[in-house]
Amino acid sequence: xxxxxxxxxxxxxxxxxCRLVSLGITNIALFExxxxxxxxxxxxxxxxxNLSNKNxxxxxxxxxxxxxxxxxxxxxxxxxxxxxxEKTLNVMLSGKDDLVYPRTYKSSTVVDAMRNFLExxxxxxxxxxxxxxxxxxxxxxxxxATGGAASPKSGSDxxxxxxxxxxxxxxxxxxGVLPSLVQFRSSDSDVKSLSGVRVNCxxxxxxxxxxxxxxxGELLFTDYGISGICTMQLSRIYNEYIRKxxxxxxxxxxMVPELSLDVLRDEVxxxxxxxxxxxxxDRLSGILQKEICEVIxxxxxxxxxxxxxxxxxxxxxRDMENAQVTSGGLNLQYLGDxxxxxxxVYVIGEAVNVDGPCGxxxxxxxxxxxxxxxxxxxxxxSVL
Ligand SMILES: Cc1cc2nc3c(=O)[nH]c(=O)nc-3n(C[C@H](O)[C@H](O)[C@H](O)COP(=O)(O)OP(=O)(O)OC[C@H]3O[C@@H](n4cnc5c(N)ncnc54)[C@H](O)[C@@H]3O)c2cc1C
Numbered sequence: 082x083x084x085x086x087x088x089x090x091x092x093x094x095x096x097x098x099c100r101l102v103s104l105g106i107t108n109i110a111l112f113e114x115x116x117x118x119x120x121x122x123x124x125x126x127x128x129x130x131n132l133s134n135k136n137x138x139x140x141x142x143x144x145x146x147x148x149x150x151x152x153x154x155x156x157x158x159x160x161x162x163x164x165x166x167e168k169t170l171n172v173m174l175s176g177k178d179d180l181v182y183p184r185t186y187k188s189s190t191v192v193d194a195m196r197n198f199l200e201x202x203x204x205x206x207x208x209x210x211x212x213x214x215x216x217x218x219x220x221x222x223x224x225x226a227t228g229g230a231a232s233p234k235s236g237s238d239x240x241x242x243x244x245x246x247x248x249x250x251x252x253x254x255x256x257g258v259l260p261s262l263v264q265f266r267s268s269d270s271d272v273k274s275l276s277g278v279r280v281n282c283x284x285x286x287x288x289x290x291x292x293x294x295x296x297x298g299e300l301l302f303t304d305y306g307i308s309g310i311c312t313m314q315l316s317r318i319y320n321e322y323i324r325k326x327x328x329x330x331x332x333x334x335x336m337v338p339e340l341s342l343d344v345l346r347d348e349v350x351x352x353x354x355x356x357x358x359x360x361x362x363d364r365l366s367g368i369l370q371k372e373i374c375e376v377i378x379x380x381x382x383x384x385x386x387x388x389x390x391x392x393x394x395x396x397x398x399r400d401m402e403n404a405q406v407t408s409g410g411l412n413l414q415y416l417g418d419x420x421x422x423x424x425x426v427y428v429i430g431e432a433v434n435v436d437g438p439c440g441x442x443x444x445x446x447x448x449x450x451x452x453x454x455x456x457x458x459x460x461x462x463s464v465l
Contacts, residue, residue, distance in 0.1 A: 086220035090118035092447035093430030094226030100455035114211035119192035121235035130188035134441035157452035229407030229431035260404030267306035275302035419457020
């Protein structure tokens with residue numbers, strides 16, 4: 082009988098196995114439903130794997146138990162993680178601002194390093210093996226590392242919650258799931274007509290006509306609404322209001338954030354006074370793309386105000402297929418020390434109700450929860 086059976090060879094499951102090995106525990110069985118380990122991990126950070134962030138704080142995440150989250154992150158945060166990658170897994174890290182990547186900027190480096198580390202200790206990953214029933218697993222300790230419900234094609238399709246609930250039979254233990262780090266849908270036909278156009282902006286989220294959050298970055302107009310990292314970041318905040326039943330939301334894009342409204346208005350007027358043969362959109366197109374200027378002219382009213390606060394009505398987010406992470410899941414407060422759910426079953430990673438912004442926060446949670454679990458199992462095995 083294995084000492085530890087880990088269900089799911091994604092980010093958290095692989096890391097849990099690696100940490101156990103580094104603590105001297107090698108009698109491990111690892112089950113993965115896909116034909117390969119780490120499918121989602123390979124897709125992270127556009128294939129570059131933004132695996133952590135130097136500036137992580139527990140308050141940046143959404144969870145039901147901020148104190149427990151803080152304790153896990155303080156014990157196994159960026160410092161611990163980077164040391165483990167560099168000294169134990171032999172993956173050199175590199176960074177851009179606070180974002181941390183493997184030095185190769187290739188997610189395959191991370192997956193290969195973990196697989197090689199496990200293989201060197203004689204641990205094979207049983208692939209094409211979907212665990213449907215926890216009672217079918219015979220091991221001293223079982224770790225559920227089966228992910229959330231986002232990006233189901235990668236293997237994490239929400240079956241975690243059934244596996245977990247088969248053990249505790251308590252629906253109250255879960256926060257309902259929503260897609261997070263996801264694009265917004267809009268029914269505004271002029272927004273959709275801009276599909277393919279990109280613009281740097283400050284994007285503001287309004288709820289009941291009050292600004293509640295802002296993010297700067299590239300906004301991409303699409304045939305369903307809007308995308309881009311600033312959009313994804315705001316989707317997390319949007320979810321908080323959706324959970325409270327508040328749906329009166331829209332976003333507003335300041336597409337010329339470096340100029341004040343007055344300065345921009347003067348600039349627009351100067352261009353429109355010019356009576357050459359160019360049409361109005363052509364005269365404005367040195368400020369913003371011509372397509373955007375045409376839409377703004379059709380909206381009518383003060384042109385500079387539209388450029389500084391281009392309203393986009395939101396009808397919701399896209400679905401789990403398009404989301405990077407899951408908001409919700411098994412409440413963290415239901416887990417004891419070391420991510421323990423019952424006497425011998427642990428839950429780690431995205432299956433738990435913890436989600437963070439873009440920028441390495443979600444993989445850091447996968448690693449931190451895995452380290453915490455492995456440490457607990459190791460301390461229990463060594464006293465047996
Ligand atoms: C496109 C994309 C890009 C991302 N980029 C980043 C990034 O750059 N930085 C960042 O911090 N986060 C990123 N994330 C989020 C991050 O990848 C996840 O939060 C993280 O992978 C979660 O780890 P996990 O181990 O909980 O789940 P997963 O990595 O999803 O692993 C779960 C594994 O369990 C397997 N499984 C599920 N059910 C069963 C079962 N019943 N039996 C056997 N196996 C099972 C699945 O096939 C899967 O391999 C990204 C996500 C996506 C979709």
